[in-house]
Amino acid sequence: MTMRDLRSRRGRRDVLLHAMLIVAAISTLGPFVWIALAAFKTQIDLMMGRVLFVPTLMNFEELLFEATSTYAVNFRNSLFVASTSTLIVMVIAFLAGYSLFRMNWPRWVVNVFLAWALVFNLIPPITLASAWYELFRTVQLENAFVAIVLSHTTLHLPMALFLLSSFLRAVPREIEDAAYVDGAPIIVMLRRIVLPLVLPGVISTAILVFIFSWNEFPVALALTSNLTATVPVSISKLSQFNEIKYTQMAAASILSAIPALLALLFGQRYIVRGLTAGAVK
Amino acid sequence: MAIQQYNKKIKYVILAPAVLFLVALTLLPLLNLVLVSFNQVSWSSGRSTWRFVGFANYLKMGADSLLGAGVRNTAVLVVVATSVQVALGLGLALMCSALGRRSRLYRALFLLPILVPGIIIGAIWKLMYSPQFGVINQIIGLLGFDPVEWLGSPATALGAVIVVDIWHWTPFTFLLLLAAVESLPVDVAEAAKIDGASTWQEFRHVTLPMLMPAIAATAAFRAITASKVFDEIFLLTAGGPGTSTEVISYTIYQRMFVQDNAGYGAAISVALIFAVALIIVVMLTRRTREAA
Numbered sequence: 010m011t012m013r014d015l016r017s018r019r020g021r022r023d024v025l026l027h028a029m030l031i032v033a034a035i036s037t038l039g040p041f042v043w044i045a046l047a048a049f050k051t052q053i054d055l056m057m058g059r060v061l062f063v064p065t066l067m068n069f070e071e072l073l074f075e076a077t078s079t080y081a082v083n084f085r086n087s088l089f090v091a092s093t094s095t096l097i098v099m100v101i102a103f104l105a106g107y108s109l110f111r112m113n114w115p116r117w118v119v120n121v122f123l124a125w126a127l128v129f130n131l132i133p134p135i136t137l138a139s140a141w142y143e144l145f146r147t148v149q150l151e152n153a154f155v156a157i158v159l160s161h162t163t164l165h166l167p168m169a170l171f172l173l174s175s176f177l178r179a180v181p182r183e184i185e186d187a188a189y190v191d192g193a194p195i196i197v198m199l200r201r202i203v204l205p206l207v208l209p210g211v212i213s214t215a216i217l218v219f220i221f222s223w224n225e226f227p228v229a230l231a232l233t234s235n236l237t238a239t240v241p242v243s244i245s246k247l248s249q250f251n252e253i254k255y256t257q258m259a260a261a262s263i264l265s266a267i268p269a270l271l272a273l274l275f276g277q278r279y280i281v282r283g284l285t286a287g288a289v290k
Numbered sequence: 291m292a293i294q295q296y297n298k299k300i301k302y303v304i305l306a307p308a309v310l311f312l313v314a315l316t317l318l319p320l321l322n323l324v325l326v327s328f329n330q331v332s333w334s335s336g337r338s339t340w341r342f343v344g345f346a347n348y349l350k351m352g353a354d355s356l357l358g359a360g361v362r363n364t365a366v367l368v369v370v371a372t373s374v375q376v377a378l379g380l381g382l383a384l385m386c387s388a389l390g391r392r393s394r395l396y397r398a399l400f401l402l403p404i405l406v407p408g409i410i411i412g413a414i415w416k417l418m419y420s421p422q423f424g425v426i427n428q429i430i431g432l433l434g435f436d437p438v439e440w441l442g443s444p445a446t447a448l449g450a451v452i453v454v455d456i457w458h459w460t461p462f463t464f465l466l467l468l469a470a471v472e473s474l475p476v477d478v479a480e481a482a483k484i485d486g487a488s489t490w491q492e493f494r495h496v497t498l499p500m501l502m503p504a505i506a507a508t509a510a511f512r513a514i515t516a517s518k519v520f521d522e523i524f525l526l527t528a529g530g531p532g533t534s535t536e537v538i539s540y541t542i543y544q545r546m547f548v549q550d551n552a553g554y555g556a557a558i559s560v561a562l563i564f565a566v567a568l569i570i571v572v573m574l575t576r577r578t579r580e581a582a
Contacts, residue, residue: 022388023389023392026385026388026389027389029385030382030385030386030389030393030396033382033396033400034395034396034399034400036457037399037400037402037403037457037461038399038402040414040415040418040457041402041414043414043417043418043425044413044414044417047417055423056422056423057423058423058425058428100307101307101308101311102308104304104305104307104308105304105305105307105308105309107304108300108301108302108304108305109305112300112301113301114301121312122308122312125312125316127570128563128566128567128570130514131514131566131569131570132518132562132563132566133517133518133520133538133539133542133562134518134520134539135518135520135539135542135543135546135559136323136542136559136562136563137319139323139542139546139547139552139555139556139559140319140320140322140323140556140559141315141319142546142547143319143322143323143326143552143556144315144318144319144322146333146338147338159315160315162311162315163311163315163316166308166311170308195300195304220405223407224405224406224407224408224409226407226408226409226520226521226524227520227521227539227543230524230543230547231547240407241407241408241409241410241521244407244409244410244413244525245409245524245525247413248412248413248416248525255417255420255423258413258417259413259417261413262410262413262414265406265407265410266406266407266410268405269402269405269406269407270402272405273398273401273402273405277398277401280401280405281397281401281465284404284462284465284466285465285466285469
């Protein structure tokens with residue numbers, strides 16, 4: 010076989026691979042494109058299945074500015090719940106992770122925390138939702154922000170600890186030792202030396218925790234009222250009205266995917282690292 | 291040494307917040323859930339009345355046809371969805387890996403469904419399956435078929451839900467298997483090629499056996515998450531029509547939150563956690579025995 014034959018065989022193989030992958034890409038993107046188009050259609054255009062239509066912003070306007078729509082509030086709630094719980098998770102997990110993985114704990118203590126992550130991975134969130142619901146109901150906080158923020162923090166803390174563990178374990182001893190010898194207080198040492206070293210791990214964990222909290226449904230469903238409902242809860246309510254406003258639901262869906270799109274555009278590398286680390290190890 | 295003195299106090303202090311969350315918001319609520327499961331709990335104006343009923347809530351589970359349907363459907367969904375996802379994910383991973391850096395755009399696109407809220411996935415497909423204006427019926431209409439009530443008829447509902455799950459999570463198995471494919475040693479495959487193995491032979495006898503541990507891990511991981519399916523069911527079918535798409539998580543939700551039967555809902559939850567714990571213990575002891 011000459012070089013030329015080999016190259017043309019390669020070329021044909023690549024064309025075939027691209028063709029199959031394009032089919033897969035279209036099947037992945039198709040539903041998103043369709044829902045995005047639906048968000049800019051009138052109800053009639055959608056019902057008629059029109060491919061050509063005059064795009065309208067009406068659905069977004071109604072969703073965000075109409076007095077009967079709570080979506081703007083839900084969006085704010087989601088931002089608030091996801092960012093506060095992510096912040097708390099990251100601070101607690103970073104400190105605890107440093108203690109657990111760098112400060113000579115007996116093996117079983119470390120294992121307790123890793124088992125916590127494993128168990129949370131295995132049991133359905135609805136069982137945890139029922140546990141938290143019963144707990145917060147007894148102190149009459151089942152619909153307060155504190156309940157959903159603390160629950161989301163608890164839900165993602167074990168995962169964050171687990172994801173941070175490999176990064177923290179990789180910090181070279183000598184660097185910390187030098188800081189210790191210099192007599193720097195531990196907080197200063199953690200902030201100035203350890204944090205910059207594990208920053209990629211912290212970023213990828215934070216992105217995932219934020220997205221998971223933003224997307225989380227069963228716990229939010231159990232622990233929020235109309236005033237504190239997050240975006241997924243509000244969209245689930247949209248679908249339960251007698252007369253479903255499908256185009257509005259499409260618009261709501263598109264807006265709720267913004268964090269995912271941003272993460273994909275700016276943090277893809279981090280996401281891949283976090284998702285694969287979380288599952289394979 | 292100075293370092294050791296340093297460690298002694300501070301390591302407790304910085305671990306304390308995590309311990310607090312572990313105890314106050316994990317162990318305590320779970321313990322409370324166990325207590326609830328042995329009681330008949332009724333609520334009025336923010337106060338609860340507990341009546342101890344022993345194992346009654348647990349004994350009810352055997353006769354609960356909703357739960358039975360939930361367990362059956364969950365099993366079907368887990369087995370079918372996981373196998374299809376692993377097969378498709380492996381195929382896509384091998385194709386992307388063969389193209390190397392030229393597959394970057396595909397890799398990015400395939401991530402999207404994993405990152406979008408499950409509820410949105412449900413909403414998208416609910417619209418697409420709609421008998422009146424859904425794009426799926428429009429397409430099969432062009433091909434000359436009658437519209438189908440995909441989510442509304444017992445014959446197709448579970449299959450329709452499984453299709454959504456496959457669409458939603460194949461990217462995830464792809465991601466995990468791609469990482470495994472790319473970490474395979476190149477020289478073995480090269481050696482096979484030099485020995486004159488065809489592409490299929492190389493895949494069947496070299497690549498596939500080396501990927502087996504990763505495939506098993508991916509399948510296990512996916513089976514676990516598939517068994518927890520809730521968001522899409524909530525939006526697409528609410529378990530219906532009848533009980534044809536009822537799943538375990540949804541049964542718990544209905545018993546606990548819709549019917550407000552805290553004791554019985556807690557009992558199912560506790561039984562489920564117990565079953566999961568049992569699986570872990572069996573798996574761990576098997577693994578340590580294999581390692582020994």
